Amino acid sequence: MFKKSYNRAFNLKKKKMHIKTGDNVLVLSGKDKGKQGKVLAVSPKENKVIVEGVAIVSKHTKARKAGQEGGIIKTESAMYASKVQLVCSHCGKGTRVAHKIMEDGKKKRSCKKCGEVL
Ligand SMILES: [Zn+2]
Secondary structure (H helix, E strand, O other): OHHHHHHHHHHHOOOOOOOOOOOEEEEOOOOOOOOEEEEEEEEOOOOEEEEOOOOEEEEEEOOOOOOOOOEEEEEEOOEEHHHEEEEOOOOOOEEOEEEEEOOOOOEEEEEOOOOOEO
């Protein structure tokens, strides 16, 4: 029941994602707090991300084809993007993202801690 209202609140405000696929992120809360991993997928609609090796859940699968075995597979589950922070490749710390406008007018993300463009 808690989860439902939580979901609704998140769906109301669609945020622009600060995390992109392939980013290295730091987990800020939950059982995987402190872990770092690569972002495998993002869902801006849900404001969720899937991070490699984080939020692992067991899924029960059934054999669908002959020769295929059913069983339990471990897979990453989606988690809220607000629970992860981008890891700066320059200073190696989890950081909030600042936006910098480059000389050519392009918007780039940069590290709030060291100012490095990411
Ligand atoms: Zn940095």
